Amino acid sequence: MVSDGHLRFSFLGPRGTFCHAAVTQVADQSAELIPALDVPSALKMAREGEVDYAVVPIENSVEGGVNATLDTLTHGKPLEIKAEMLVPIRFALAVRPGTTISDIHRIATHPHAWAQCRGWITDHLGDVIHVPATSTAAGAEILASGSTDFEAALCPVPTAAEYGLDILSDDVADNKNAVTRFIMAAVPGRQPERTGADKTTLMVQLPSDEAGALLTMLEQFSARGVNLSRIESRPIGDLMGRYAFSIDAEGHIEDERIQAVLVGLHRVCPSVIFLGSYPSASGERVRPQPGTADSDFISARGWVAGLLGHNVEIFD
Numbered sequence: 001m002v003s004d005g006h007l008r009f010s011f012l013g014p015r016g017t018f019c020h021a022a023v024t025q026v027a028d029q030s031a032e033l034i035p036a037l038d039v040p041s042a043l044k045m046a047r048e049g050e051v052d053y054a055v056v057p058i059e060n061s062v063e064g065g066v067n068a069t070l071d072t073l074t075h076g077k078p079l080e081i082k083a084e085m086l087v088p089i090r091f092a093l094a095v096r097p098g099t100t101i102s103d104i105h106r107i108a109t110h111p112h113a114w115a116q117c118r119g120w121i122t123d124h125l126g127d128v129i130h131v132p133a134t135s136t137a138a139g140a141e142i143l144a145s146g147s148t149d150f151e152a153a154l155c156p157v158p159t160a161a162e163y164g165l166d167i168l169s170d171d172v173a174d175n176k177n178a179v180t181r182f183i184m185a186a187v188p189g190r191q192p193e194r195t196g197a198d199k200t201t202l203m204v205q206l207p208s209d210e211a212g213a214l215l216t217m218l219e220q221f222s223a224r225g226v227n228l229s230r231i232e233s234r235p236i237g238d239l240m241g242r243y244a245f246s247i248d249a250e251g252h253i254e255d256e257r258i259q260a261v262l263v264g265l266h267r268v269c270p271s272v273i274f275l276g277s278y279p280s281a282s283g284e285r286v287r288p289q290p291g292t293a294d295s296d297f298i299s300a301r302g303w304v305a306g307l308l309g310h311n312v313e314i315f316d
């Protein structure tokens, strides 16, 4: 929980999105929550100092990475991730009072939500059309506001009631265990303290377009015993076929092995963007592989310094 006087948080709005549920995990009662129209606008507010933090989705367990977040984080003034939050995802099929299942031909929701419910919808409603909305709650809000060219919305269960909608099903999902991961981003400052159960997020360009370039990049992690919890490619955008890799690595920038990875990546990759070290939401402690604990790096450096005749303290 972040509580430091009157803090301002932007999030993907309007009220009642899954993102709203995520921001309430980190903002205390005194915080001001400011809904944004989309992910880039929420992040822009943090970049420009209009809010202290932006909370946005980054990854869904069914649909994968949220490209708007992955791309916007690395374009423009630097931002860093300060926290991550997990929100279990369950959808309601919401309608205006009086609407029945057989009235539904078009359903509004966020494309990520649609992707998580497509199978259920086909099985229960047959061929209905998806109407893309800027968020799940935006679809519900518009539906509640009056005449629309869609008859239903897929949104979080409590949100349907908040907007005065009826629920025809409160368990719409292709995968009952779906979870979305959200991040809290801010302009660079002090890193969140190392907890021993941390993640570091990076955007890395491959060393070259030669055979083995991806391996060279990955070797920087494996040689230091650093596990990756997510890696996905994103087009750089300048020329066809040029990609950068968005990576979550287990560990904190204060860990010697993560520093060694960063040094290695900086030596062999044309661009390495550091996007923050922060406590992992699972709280699972990272267990260093033999030879990769802080003390191993410090003692090895001391040994080399000794060979050079430098007088340094050797820890082990």
Ligand SMILES: O=C(O)C(=O)C[C@]1(C(=O)O)C=C[C@@H](O)C=C1
Pocket (backbone or CB within 6 Å): 012, 016, 017, 018, 019, 020, 057, 060, 066, 089, 110, 112, 113, 134, 135, 136, 137, 180
């Ligand atoms: O539309 C919302 O409610 C959101 O918070 C966005 C979002 C997403 O971008 O993936 C978050 C969780 C769900 O997976 C569906 C949509």
